[in-house]
Amino acid sequence: MICNICPRRCGAERTETYGGGFCRMxxxxxxxxxxxxxxxxxxxxxxxGSGAVFFSGCSLGCVYCQNHxxxxxxxxxxxxxxxxxxxxxxxxxxxxxxxxxxxASHFVPFLLPALExxxxxxxxxxxxxxxxxxxxRLLEGKxxxxxxxxxxxxxxxxxxxxxxxxxxxxxxxxxxxxFRQVGPCRMEDGLLRQGVVIRHLVLPxxxxxxxxxxxxxxxxxxxxxxxxxxxxxxxxxxxxxAFPELDRRLRRGEMESCADYMRNLDLP
Numbered sequence: 650m651i652c653n654i655c656p657r658r659c660g661a662e663r664t665e666t667y668g669g670g671f672c673r674m675x676x677x678x679x680x681x682x683x684x685x686x687x688x689x690x691x692x693x694x695x696x697x698g699s700g701a702v703f704f705s706g707c708s709l710g711c712v713y714c715q716n717h718x719x720x721x722x723x724x725x726x727x728x729x730x731x732x733x734x735x736x737x738x739x740x741x742x743x744x745x746x747x748x749x750x751x752x753a754s755h756f757v758p759f760l761l762p763a764l765e766x767x768x769x770x771x772x773x774x775x776x777x778x779x780x781x782x783x784x785x786r787l788l789e790g791k792x793x794x795x796x797x798x799x800x801x802x803x804x805x806x807x808x809x810x811x812x813x814x815x816x817x818x819x820x821x822x823x824x825x826x827x828f829r830q831v832g833p834c835r836m837e838d839g840l841l842r843q844g845v846v847i848r849h850l851v852l853p854x855x856x857x858x859x860x861x862x863x864x865x866x867x868x869x870x871x872x873x874x875x876x877x878x879x880x881x882x883x884x885x886x887x888x889x890x891a892f893p894e895l896d897r898r899l900r901r902g903e904m905e906s907c908a909d910y911m912r913n914l915d916l917p
Contacts, residue, residue, distance in 0.1 A: 650676050654755055655708035656781050656819045665727075672755040673723060674706035678763075679756075681705045681718075681725035683736050685743055690878055692841040693747060693773060693794070700745030700770070702736060704753045709777045711800070711811045713852070713895055715886045720752065733763040741770055746840055747794065749773040757784050764791040771842055778820035779813055785826050795827035795845045802861025806852070810892070821865060833874040846876040850883055851907050854894050859907045867914040877916045879907060 652663045652670055661670025668674040685698035693699050705725030707714070718724045728736070737748050747770045753760060754776050764772065771793035778797035799820055801807040807816035827845050834844030849862050859879075866877050881904045889896040 652676075652755075654757060654781065654784050656779055656813075656815065657708060658781075668706070668723070671710065672706040672708050674755055675727060676759060677727045677729075677756075678733055678753075678759055679705040679723075679725040679727050680733070680736070683740065685740065685745055686749060689749065689775075689796075690846060690876075692836065692839070692876070693749070693796070693846070695746045695840050697744035697746055699747050699749035699773065700737065700740030700743070701749040701751055702733075702740075702753075703751045704756055706755055707752050707777065708755050709779055709811045709813060711777075712889065712892055713810065713883070713886055715884065716752075717887055730759075730762040733760070734766075737763070737768060741768065745770060747771040747773050749775055749796075751775045752777065754780055754784065757787055761787060761791070764788075778823060779811075779816055780820070780823040782822055782826045785823060785830070789830050793831060793843045794841055795824075795831060796848065797824055797827060797845070798848045798850070799824065799862050799866070800850065801855075801858050802865065803855075803858040806855055806858050810852075810895070817861075821869075825869070828870065828875065833871075834876055841876070844875065846878055848878045848880060850880045851899060851904055852883055852895065853897055853899055853903065856903060856906060860910055863907075863911050863914060863916065867916055872915060873917050877911070879911055 652661050657671050659670040663676040665677050682703045686701035687694050687698045689699045707720035773794040774792045775796040801816050804814050808814040835842050885896045
């Protein structure tokens with residue numbers, strides 16, 4: 650197939666045995682790991698964990714990615730639709746509160762058969778936010794919870810760290826589409842059953858980018874319609890010699906400043 654699944658629309662040829670384009674993945678799902686995951690947001694992990702399925706490859710290529718072996722080195726195993734569906738059933742049998750599809754955007758057309766029959770738990774689509782609306786529409790009715798990143802509010806860090814200068818306009822359009830599909834958050838017994846959770850990882854020295862992200866969320870959605878997860882766990886990873894400004898942990902004051910800004914705008 651000639652691939653235009655993600656916003657890069659690189660037109661690469663992807664076959665069952667060959668991975669081309671930016672993501673370098675073949676035209677079949679490649680799974681790096683699957684298991685119960687207790688470290689998502691509490692409204693997702695609950696007491697038994699999310700049923701996390703980690704897909705190989707990525708359409709972003711962030712320089713600070715902590716899953717580099719999975720996202721950039723092709724670690725993983727190609728699976729059939731039948732095996733993927735079986736993995737979902739195994740995770741549900743282990744008590745998973747949901748099926749958490751992690752970085753699966755570049756496999757969307759090939760995931761559809763595995764999602765055709767509704768599951769007894771919500772499907773979470775856990776992604777980098779850099780998505781084509783046309784691709785997301787293929788998943789309408791098959792995903793109950795969208796879990797996108799909104800990584801950058803400014804063009805320069807998006808260009809420098811993820812090779813995606815159009816990240817903010819593309820991702821905000823994508824998140825609007827996610828919200829259109831599932832509507833406001835709906836909780837049940839302390840767990841999210843339907844809705845959108847927007848994640849943002851605070852990066853060293855990028856407080857203005859963070860503020861732009863928070864501003865957009867606050868003015869775009871009614872209070873409580875979406876959930877916002879401000880994350881402080883940035884850790885320097887890999888060779889950051891070309892990006893020395895990222896080669897440190899967050900300072901306490903940076904995170905406190907961002908958290909105060911978020912509270913002042915009354916984001917849930």
